[in-house]
Amino acid sequence: MNIGLIIHSQTGHTLSVAEKLQKKLAAAGHTVTLERLETEGEVRPGVKDVRFKSLPSVGNYDAVVFGSPVHGFALSLAMQAYLRQVPSLAGKRVACFVTQSLPFAWMGGNRALRQLKAACQAKGATVCGVGGVNWSRRSREGQIAEVVNRLSRCVPS
Numbered sequence: 001m002n003i004g005l006i007i008h009s010q011t012g013h014t015l016s017v018a019e020k021l022q023k024k025l026a027a028a029g030h031t032v033t034l035e036r037l038e039t040e041g042e043v044r045p046g047v048k049d050v051r052f053k054s055l056p057s058v059g060n061y062d063a064v065v066f067g068s069p070v071h072g073f074a075l076s077l078a079m080q081a082y083l084r085q086v087p088s089l090a091g092k093r094v095a096c097f098v099t100q101s102l103p104f105a106w107m108g109g110n111r112a113l114r115q116l117k118a119a120c121q122a123k124g125a126t127v128c129g130v131g132g133v134n135w136s137r138r139s140r141e142g143q144i145a146e147v148v149n150r151l152s153r154c155v156p157s
């Protein structure tokens with residue numbers, strides 16, 4: 001299966017989870033491409049015109065995983081802007097994850113995941129699984145392993 005991991009990561013947390021997921025999916029025999037969203041300049045709240053250095057296309061992927069940090073109790077503005085311009089995810093299996101620094105999912109993680117899932121479903125995706133990692137928790141490594149396991153099982157149909 002041809003799987004795209006499309007992630008936004010400012011400080012590397014989300015990227016590190018995506019790299020583990022990539023390794024796991026590749027070990028299972030899938031072709032996995034990790035694409036990191038990079039914006040032109042800083043993205044501040046209220047900025048409507050988010051520009052990207054390059055725009056990953058989802059067209060060639062059978063399945064896509066989206067990963068993003070939580071910013072201001074919401075999905076990062078860069079991921080929101082990226083998903084707005086995706087033409088369609090119809091017929092694709094999609095999984096989503098977020099990372100956040102605060103210790104509880106209700107401190108932004110749940111809301112960001114709801115936004116991410118809804119944005120993908122609005123483009124026609126079948127969302128097979130979601131997951132979150134609380135970076136400041138002692139259980140972080142266990143959470144990462146759990147999310148990587150769960151999403152690596154759900155994405156390939």
Ligand SMILES: Cc1cc2nc3c(=O)[nH]c(=O)nc-3n(C[C@H](O)[C@H](O)[C@H](O)COP(=O)(O)O)c2cc1C
Pocket residue numbers: 008009010011012013014015068069070071072073074099100101102103107108109135
């Ligand atoms: C502008 C900004 C806003 C943030 N808001 C939240 C938040 O509302 N809740 C939370 O748990 N973490 C918040 N964080 C922390 C990040 O979500 C967390 O460190 C995340 O793992 C960073 O991922 P990255 O390294 O992939 O960018 C915020 C970070 C930044 C820079």
